[in-house]
Amino acid sequence: MPELSIILAGLSDAFTITNLFFVFLGVxxxxxxxxxxxxxxxxAMAIAIPFTFGLDALVxxxxxxxxxxxxxxxxxxxxxxxxxxxxxxxAATALDGxxxxxxxxxxxxTKMALYSxxxxxxxxxxxxxxVSAPMAILAxxxxxxEVLGLIILAFCVISGLIGxxxxxxxxxxxxxxxxxxxxxxxxxxxPRFYFGYFEIYDGLPLAAVAIGxxxxxxxxxxxxxxxxxxxxxxxxxxxxxPADQRISxxxxxxxxxxxxxxxxxxxxxxxxxxIGSTAAAFMSYAGARxxxxxxxxxxxxxxxxxxxxxxxxxxxxxANLIPLLTLGIPGSVGAxxxxxxxxxxxxxxxxxxxxxxxxxxYGLFGAMVMANVLNLIxxxxxxxxxxxxxSAPESVIFPSAILLCFVGVSLASGGISGIVIMLIFxxxxxxxxxxxxxxxxxxxxxxxxxxxxxxxxxxxALLNGNPWALLNYPIALxxxxxxxxxxxxxxxxxxx
Amino acid sequence: xxxKRKFFKTIAGALAGIAMFGAxxxxxxxxxxxxxxxxxxxxxxxxxxxxxxxxxxxxxxxQTGWNVIAENKPGGGGMAMFTAIANKPADNLTVxxxxxxxVMINLVNRPDEVKFNLDSFAYLGTAAGAQVALVARGDxxxxxxxxxxxxxxxxxxxxxASDAKPQVLTMQQVAAQAGTEFQFLSTKSSAEIIKLLLGxxxxxxxxxxxxxxxxxxxxxxxxxxxxxxxxxYAPDTPTLIDExxxxxxxxxxxxxxxxxxxxxxxxAIAAALAKALATDxxxxxxxxxxxxxxxxxxxxxxxxxxxxxIENVKILFGK
Numbered sequence: 128m129p130e131l132s133i134i135l136a137g138l139s140d141a142f143t144i145t146n147l148f149f150v151f152l153g154v155x156x157x158x159x160x161x162x163x164x165x166x167x168x169x170x171a172m173a174i175a176i177p178f179t180f181g182l183d184a185l186v187x188x189x190x191x192x193x194x195x196x197x198x199x200x201x202x203x204x205x206x207x208x209x210x211x212x213x214x215x216x217x218a219a220t221a222l223d224g225x226x227x228x229x230x231x232x233x234x235x236x237t238k239m240a241l242y243s244x245x246x247x248x249x250x251x252x253x254x255x256x257x258v259s260a261p262m263a264i265l266a267x268x269x270x271x272x273e274v275l276g277l278i279i280l281a282f283c284v285i286s287g288l289i290g291x292x293x294x295x296x297x298x299x300x301x302x303x304x305x306x307x308x309x310x311x312x313x314x315x316x317x318p319r320f321y322f323g324y325f326e327i328y329d330g331l332p333l334a335a336v337a338i339g340x341x342x343x344x345x346x347x348x349x350x351x352x353x354x355x356x357x358x359x360x361x362x363x364x365x366x367x368x369p370a371d372q373r374i375s376x377x378x379x380x381x382x383x384x385x386x387x388x389x390x391x392x393x394x395x396x397x398x399x400x401x402i403g404s405t406a407a408a409f410m411s412y413a414g415a416r417x418x419x420x421x422x423x424x425x426x427x428x429x430x431x432x433x434x435x436x437x438x439x440x441x442x443x444x445x446a447n448l449i450p451l452l453t454l455g456i457p458g459s460v461g462a463x464x465x466x467x468x469x470x471x472x473x474x475x476x477x478x479x480x481x482x483x484x485x486x487x488x489y490g491l492f493g494a495m496v497m498a499n500v501l502n503l504i505x506x507x508x509x510x511x512x513x514x515x516x517x518s519a520p521e522s523v524i525f526p527s528a529i530l531l532c533f534v535g536v537s538l539a540s541g542g543i544s545g546i547v548i549m550l551i552f553x554x555x556x557x558x559x560x561x562x563x564x565x566x567x568x569x570x571x572x573x574x575x576x577x578x579x580x581x582x583x584x585x586x587x588a589l590l591n592g593n594p595w596a597l598l599n600y601p602i603a604l605x606x607x608x609x610x611x612x613x614x615x616x617x618x619x620x621x622x623x
Numbered sequence: 624x625x626x627k628r629k630f631f632k633t634i635a636g637a638l639a640g641i642a643m644f645g646a647x648x649x650x651x652x653x654x655x656x657x658x659x660x661x662x663x664x665x666x667x668x669x670x671x672x673x674x675x676x677x678x679x680x681x682x683x684x685x686q687t688g689w690n691v692i693a694e695n696k697p698g699g700g701g702m703a704m705f706t707a708i709a710n711k712p713a714d715n716l717t718v719x720x721x722x723x724x725x726v727m728i729n730l731v732n733r734p735d736e737v738k739f740n741l742d743s744f745a746y747l748g749t750a751a752g753a754q755v756a757l758v759a760r761g762d763x764x765x766x767x768x769x770x771x772x773x774x775x776x777x778x779x780x781x782x783x784a785s786d787a788k789p790q791v792l793t794m795q796q797v798a799a800q801a802g803t804e805f806q807f808l809s810t811k812s813s814a815e816i817i818k819l820l821l822g823x824x825x826x827x828x829x830x831x832x833x834x835x836x837x838x839x840x841x842x843x844x845x846x847x848x849x850x851x852x853x854x855x856y857a858p859d860t861p862t863l864i865d866e867x868x869x870x871x872x873x874x875x876x877x878x879x880x881x882x883x884x885x886x887x888x889x890x891a892i893a894a895a896l897a898k899a900l901a902t903d904x905x906x907x908x909x910x911x912x913x914x915x916x917x918x919x920x921x922x923x924x925x926x927x928x929x930x931x932x933i934e935n936v937k938i939l940f941g942k
Contacts, residue, residue: 173668177681177693180904270824271808314809316788323736325706325729328699400818401811454821455833456814463669470674470911477836539668541696541703581811588806589824591780 130485137489140185141497149186150494153193154501158509160194161201164213164342164528165535167334168198172464174538176471184472185487189494191468195461196248196498199441200506203240207433208233208361208517211342211528213535215333215570216440218341219408222567223425223432230428233361233514234372239433241506242379243386247438249499250390251397251445255452256492262446263453266398271585272597274399276606278579281406283610285571287413287617295564302559303569306331307576314584326544334539336573338532339549340566344556346525346532353521360517360524374430382434385415389435393442400450400458404443405574409567411439417617445495451476452488654891656716659690662878663708665701665721670812671912675750675876676720678908682899689895700725702737705879709739713883718747718892723875723929724789727936741933744879746925747893750900751915753831753874755790755849756857761842763826768847768866771827772801784808784816784828789872792939793849797868817843831874832914855916870939873932876913877925893922 140146160171172194179187206212207224220240227236254262269277289296309320310330321328389411396407415435416425425432447458448465455477457463469476474484481488517524536545556566590596597604660683664676673695680693696704701721708719729737757768765771775781775798783805785791791807798805808825810816816828820843829849835856837843848854848862851871863870878896880889899905900919909917920928936942 169668173673173695177677180678180681267818267822270819270822272824313811314807316791316809325699325702328702329697332697400815450818454814454818455836456818457669460667460669467669467674467677467912471678471908473907473911475836475911475914477833479836479840539695541694541698542707544698544703581809585808585810588808589782591782591806 133485134489137486138493140490141493146189149190150193150497151501153190154197154505157194157197158201161198162204162513163531164205164211165532167213168195169460170539185490188468193498200244200502204513207236211345215337215574216404216408218567219412219436223429227428232371237510238374239430240437243434243437244441245503246386247390247442251394251442252495254394255445255448259449262398262449269399271582272600272603275582275586276603280606280610281410283614284410284413287417290565299564299568300572303572304576307573313581332540335536335545335548336552339552340556343553358521360521385431385434386438389438390442393439394446397443397446398449400456404440407443408436408440411435654887656689659692660716662693662718663696663704665704667697668695674912679899682902683895687895706738709743713881715885715888719879723932727932731936741929743882745882745884745889746922747878747896748919748921749925750876751909751918754854754915755872756830757846758830758834758843759827759846775803782806782808782825784819784825786810790829793870796870835914
C-alpha cells in the first residue's frame with residue numbers, strides 16, 4: 128500500500144476540470160458506440176488510442192476508461208431496444224430486456240440495465256481499489272486445472288437456459304463447439320477447418336459470429352415479417368403510469384440479491400484472465416433464474432434478468448484491471464488495449480507498478496470513480512435519446528443498423544472476410560431460429576469452447592498421464608463436484 | 624561459423640541500409656502518396672504489434688503530413704494480411720506490418736497453400752527483434768540449462784510453458800539431444816506464461832520481455848537466451864547455441880509492401896519509416912511493448928533476415 132500522500136496526490140491529479148472533461152467525453156463516446164450495434168467499445172478504444180498520444184498519461188487512460196465503461200452501459204441498449212446485442216454478453220440482457228421493451232416499457236428496461244451496470248461496475252472497482260493485491264494472489268493460484276473446473280461449472284450453470292428440448296439444446300451447443308474448433312488447435316498449433324483461408328487460421332472472429340447470429344439474423348427476421356405497413360422500431364406505451372417508465376427504489380431493492388450474486392460472479396471471473404464477461408453474464412442470469420421462486424417469468428420481461436446480466440458483465444471490467452495493474456496480465460481485449468495505452472505513454476504495467484507509478488494508479492482510480500458517476504448521469508439522458516432514435520420507422524432503423532454492423536465487423540475482423548463470415552452466421556442464425564434451436568446456447572458454446580479446449584489441453588500436459596495427480600488440485604475437484612450438484616438440481620427442477 | 628557469417632552479413636546489410644537512408648530524404652520529399660497510406664497490422668487490436676503499428680502510423684503522419692491510417696488485419700499471425708497484399712495490384716499505399724515466424728513457418732510447412740513467397744514483397748525495414756528467454760521460477764532447484772535437464776531426468780518430466788510452436792520445437796530438439804522429455808503447456812500469450820510461472824503451475828517457460836521486472840524482483844531467473852545471440856540485459860546468460868544445442872528462434876517485426884510497388888514509393892516510404900522509428904516516441908513505445916530497443920535493419924537486410932530465417936525454420940521442423 129503506497130503512502131497516504133501518494134494516494135492523495137493521485138486523487139488530486141484525477142479531480143481536475145481537464146480530466147473531468149475527457150472522462151465525460153469518453154463516457155459519452157463509449158455509450159454512443161456501445162449503443163450502436165456493430166462497433167462496440169473495444170473497437171472504439173482501438174480507434175481512439177492514437178488520438179490520446181498527445182495527452183498526459185492520466186488524461187489519456189482516464190478517457191479510454193471512460194470509453195470502456197460507457198460501452199458497458201451502452202451495450203445493453205441495442206440488446207434491449209432491438210433484440211440485437213452487439214456482443215455475446217449483452218445477449219443475456221436481451222433475454223428479458225427486449226420482452227420488457229416490447230411491452231411498451233423500454234425506459235424501465237434500459238434504466239434497470241443502467242443501474243445494474245453501474246452497481247456491478249462500482250462494486251468491482253471498490254474491490255480493485257481496496258483488495259487488488261490479495262485478489263491477484265488468488266487469481267494466480269487458479270491454474271489451468273482450476274480454470275477447467277470453473278468452465279465445467281459455467282457450462283453446468285448455463286445448462287439451466289437450455290430450453291424445453293434438451294436434444295435441441297445439446298445440438299445447438301455441439302454446433303457452437305464445432306464452430307469453435309476452427310483454427311489452430313491449442314496444444315500443437317495444427318490448423319483445423321481453415322480450408323486455405325488464413326483469415327480463419329486463428330479461429331472464426333467472435334465479433335463476426337456474434338453480430339451475424341445475434342444482430343443481423345434478428346434484423347433479417349423482422350424485415351421478413353414486415354407486411355408493408357410502416358412500423359416504428361419500438362412502441363413506447365403511454366399508459367399514463369409513470370411507474371412503467373422508471374425503476375423505483377423498492378424495485379431496485381428487490382433485485383439486491385440478484386445484483387450481489389451477479390457482481391460477485393463478475394468480479395471473480397473478471398479477476399481470472401481469459402474467461403470473460405459472456406460466461407459471467409449467463410452464469411449470473413442462469414443463477415438468478417434458478418434461485419427465483421418464479422423462474423417461468425424469466426424471458427418474459429423480468430427486471431431480475433436484466434439486473435443479473437448487467438451487474439455481472441459490468442463487474443468483469445473493474446476486476447479485469449486486478450491482474451492488469453498487479454501483474455501486467457490483460458484479462459480481456461479491452462484490458463489489453465489499456466495496457467497498450469500505458470505502453471504508449473511509457474509505462475510498463477506489472478508487479479512494480481504500484482511502487483513506481485502509485486500516483487498515476489490512484490489518479491486512475493479517481494478517474495474510474497468519476498466515470499461511474501458520469502455513466503449514471505449520461506445514461507439517464509442517453510437512454511431517452513436512444514429510445515427516440517429507435518422509435519423511428521423500421522425502414523430507417525434496420526438498414527442503418529445493418530450498415531453499422533458491416534462497418535463494425537469490417538473494422539474488428541479485418542475487412543471483407545469478416546463480413547462474409549457474419550453473413551454466413553446470420554443465415555445459420557435464421558435457420559436455427561426457424562427450427563427452434565437456441566442461438567444463444569450456440570454462442571455461449573462458441574465462446575467457451577476454445578477456453579475449455581485450452582484449459583483441458585493444459586491440464587492434460589500438467590497431469591502427464593497420471594489421473595491421480597488430480598488429487599493435488601482440491602479447488603478444481605470442488606468446482607467439478609459443485610458443477611455436478613448444479614447439474615443435478617437443474618435437471619430435477621426441469622423434471623418438476 | 625556459418626551462424627557468425629550470417630550475423631555479420633546482416634549487420635553489414637543494416638549499415639548499407641542506414642547509408643542508403645542518408646541519401647533517401649531527397650527522394651522522400653519528391654514522392655507523395657496519392658491517397659491515405661494504410662499500415663495494415665497483421666494482428667488484432669491490443670498487443671505489441673498493434674502498439675508498434677499505431678504509433679509508427681501516427682509518427683509518419685506527423686513527420687510527413689501524409690494521411691496515414693493503421694488498420695488491423697488479423698489472421699494466421701499476419702498470413703491473411705500478407706496474402707492479401709501479395710495478391711492485389713500494387714497501389715503504392717499499403718504497407719504490411721507482421722512478424723517473421725508465422726510467415727516462415729507457413730512457407731516451410733504449407734508451400735502449396737501459401738499464395739506468396741519471399742519475392743512477392745518489397746521489404747521496407749524492421750521495428751525490432753524480440754528477445755526470447757527461457758526463464759524459471761526464482762525458487763527452481765536449478766540455475767542453468769544443464770541443471771534443468773538433470774532435474775527433468777530426475778523427475779521424469781518437466782512442464783514448460785510456451786506461446787509459440789517454434790519454442791516447443793526448439794525445446795524438443797534440446798530434449799532429443801539431451802535424452803530426456805519435456806511436456807508443454809501451450810498458451811496464447813507471454814503474459815499467460817508469466818501467470819503460470821508465478822502461480823506455481825509451471826516451473827519453466829518462455830518470455831519475451833514481460834519477465835524483466837520479475838528478474839529484477841527475483842521471482843524469476845533466466846536460464847538461457849533462445850535467440851541466436853545473448854540478450855543485452857543478461858550478457859552472462861548463454862544462448863542455447865552456447866550450451867551446445869544448435870537451435871534458436873529470432874522473431875522480428877517487419878514492414879513490407881507489394882513487390883510491384885513503384886521503387887520511388889518504396890524508397891520514400893522506407894525513408895519515412897526509418898525516420899519515424901528513430902523518434903523518441905516510437906523508441907519508448909517499442910521499449911515498453913517488447914522490452915527491446917528499435918532495430919531497423921533496412922530494406923535489403925530485412926529480406927536477408929527472412930531468407931536466413933527460413934533455413935532455421937526448416938531445421939526446427941526437420942524439413
